[in-house]
Amino acid sequence: MMNEPILTIENLDKRFGDVAVLRGVSASLLPGTVTAFVGPNGAGKTTLFHAITGDLVPDGGAVMLRGNPITRMAPWKIARKGLGKMFQDVRIFENLTAIENVLLALHDHPGQSAWASLAEAPFRRRLEPGLVREAKSWLEKAGVEPPYDRPAELLSFGNKKLLALARLMAGKFDLLLLDEPTAGLSPIMVNRITELIRQLTDQGITIALIEHNFSFVADVAERAYLLQEGQIHDYGPTAEVLAKEENREMLIGL
Amino acid sequence: MEAYLLHLLIMIGIYSILSYSMNLVTGFGGLLIFCLAGFYGIGAYAHTLLQVGGPESQFIGELLFSAALPFPVALLGAAAAGGLAALLIGSVALRFRGDFFVFTTLGFQMIVFVVLYNWTDLGRGAFGIYGIPRPDVFGWEVRELWEYVVLVGALNALILPVLFLLYRSPFGLSLKALRENERAAESLGISAFRQHLSALVVAGACSGIAGGLFASYVTYIDPTSFGLKESIFIVSLLLLGGSGNIRGPILGVVVMILLPEALRFAGLPDSIAPNMREIIYGFTLVILMYWRPKGLAGDFALR
Ligand SMILES: Nc1ncnc2c1ncn2[C@@H]1O[C@H](COP(=O)(O)OP(=O)(O)OP(=O)(O)O)[C@@H](O)[C@H]1O
Ligand SMILES: [Mg+2]
Numbered sequence: 354m355m356n357e358p359i360l361t362i363e364n365l366d367k368r369f370g371d372v373a374v375l376r377g378v379s380a381s382l383l384p385g386t387v388t389a390f391v392g393p394n395g396a397g398k399t400t401l402f403h404a405i406t407g408d409l410v411p412d413g414g415a416v417m418l419r420g421n422p423i424t425r426m427a428p429w430k431i432a433r434k435g436l437g438k439m440f441q442d443v444r445i446f447e448n449l450t451a452i453e454n455v456l457l458a459l460h461d462h463p464g465q466s467a468w469a470s471l472a473e474a475p476f477r478r479r480l481e482p483g484l485v486r487e488a489k490s491w492l493e494k495a496g497v498e499p500p501y502d503r504p505a506e507l508l509s510f511g512n513k514k515l516l517a518l519a520r521l522m523a524g525k526f527d528l529l530l531l532d533e534p535t536a537g538l539s540p541i542m543v544n545r546i547t548e549l550i551r552q553l554t555d556q557g558i559t560i561a562l563i564e565h566n567f568s569f570v571a572d573v574a575e576r577a578y579l580l581q582e583g584q585i586h587d588y589g590p591t592a593e594v595l596a597k598e599e600n601r602e603m604l605i606g607l
Numbered sequence: 608m609e610a611y612l613l614h615l616l617i618m619i620g621i622y623s624i625l626s627y628s629m630n631l632v633t634g635f636g637g638l639l640i641f642c643l644a645g646f647y648g649i650g651a652y653a654h655t656l657l658q659v660g661g662p663e664s665q666f667i668g669e670l671l672f673s674a675a676l677p678f679p680v681a682l683l684g685a686a687a688a689g690g691l692a693a694l695l696i697g698s699v700a701l702r703f704r705g706d707f708f709v710f711t712t713l714g715f716q717m718i719v720f721v722v723l724y725n726w727t728d729l730g731r732g733a734f735g736i737y738g739i740p741r742p743d744v745f746g747w748e749v750r751e752l753w754e755y756v757v758l759v760g761a762l763n764a765l766i767l768p769v770l771f772l773l774y775r776s777p778f779g780l781s782l783k784a785l786r787e788n789e790r791a792a793e794s795l796g797i798s799a800f801r802q803h804l805s806a807l808v809v810a811g812a813c814s815g816i817a818g819g820l821f822a823s824y825v826t827y828i829d830p831t832s833f834g835l836k837e838s839i840f841i842v843s844l845l846l847l848g849g850s851g852n853i854r855g856p857i858l859g860v861v862v863m864i865l866l867p868e869a870l871r872f873a874g875l876p877d878s879i880a881p882n883m884r885e886i887i888y889g890f891t892l893v894i895l896m897y898w899r900p901k902g903l904a905g906d907f908a909l910r
Binding site: 408427438470 | 787790791795
């Protein structure tokens, strides 16, 4: 069935000391859709994403990717199962070039062993141009501003976010978690990101995103979860969740 | 004078293997380790024990283990011993991050020294092992200094290209990514543990070979050559020359090995020279850390 969720979160709990940041959060993502997680600052949205990707170990509950448990699995293993993410603070490799940033996500490149690297060395001269060309094409698709052979720290903040997206596109992940992809971006950049997200979902990629920009959320997300104080407060079609008066009060104070 | 220059060349050759090994772990992987001299020493002892045995050994009944294997085999044994030691320490230390990791490598370095120093049945402790055979490489008897220069040069020509290939490979790139941001690298499917452990094992094996070369050159070893001070010296090679590329480590080696000699030529009496050297090392490093945290020619600041 098309409508089997690709990711299921069951009763996730996370506490920091004696503060319960996630309290029995359950949610699911349908393949090929965009799902938004909205909620006030400190509601636990980033923590939820980290608990899914293995960056934080939840205290209770389970995360299933295509029906298989990934709870407590190492982040790199989860990534290899096709789950990619963009951090709230972006985290590109600042001292590597834009091309190198993307190369790291290509094919079997991430985590190639020392032995495989040595075995491949005689063919590198032949392989490399193709890989670099592919990396460049992802950068172009994402709309990152050239040149691509300078340290990525020289890119503007918006371009860094595009680079992070290019990396995810190159990695062929089929599920992406994006933590505030439009935060700090100009309207033009936001439009570009909207466009990219449409392209990705057209290819069947599933996306979950955290956002405070509600017009963007209304634009791209079919469904929305409203998270408040570590609990799911509401869930449904985005327009409905954003329209409810009590939700609006919580989100924008109106 | 000529002999003296050849000797310096040999030492530069041995240390260049060490600093390029360290460069893989520290310059690329971003892991500061204080145990490279441990791998170096384990390689030296493994090589020695694999060579000084046999029916004519001076140490019959004294050593727990010894053999009389050909030089190339002993050198491979040194590589295996260094690599194995690195695998062991890496599996433990890489469970930790940051300062704890560094301290674990420091602890390992101290353990290696204490074991070599006190386990007399293993390597005669403080007495050291003398009479280590000079190399016999497939019939080529290395006896003259210039022959050592050729041998050390040949091993550099074998080992360094492998390390340089690794620097430039996808493996090397993943190490650089881990150095920059481990979380982000893992989010792309790169295992920090595996990549760091591989880097350590490669560095351990290469350092082991350097140890074997050293032993067969000086023909006498004792634990004092492989203590914490030596590890710090190797770290300082990278601090000074710079790391994360190819020109930094060799620059560090050349400067650090020639500097004390230059001081001697500058006319410092032998009674003061050694102390002055250390003071100048110290000052150089402090000044460098202040003005050039990346070293003279490095791509990566060790901080
Ligand atoms: N490592 C941590 N240790 C202790 N408390 C933490 C930690 N990480 C997050 N918290 C706390 O957990 C709560 C939820 O944080 P989280 O980052 O998940 O919020 P968020 O919904 O993403 O907020 P924002 O919209 O501001 O990004 C906050 O009160 C935060 O202070
Ligand atoms: Mg957040």
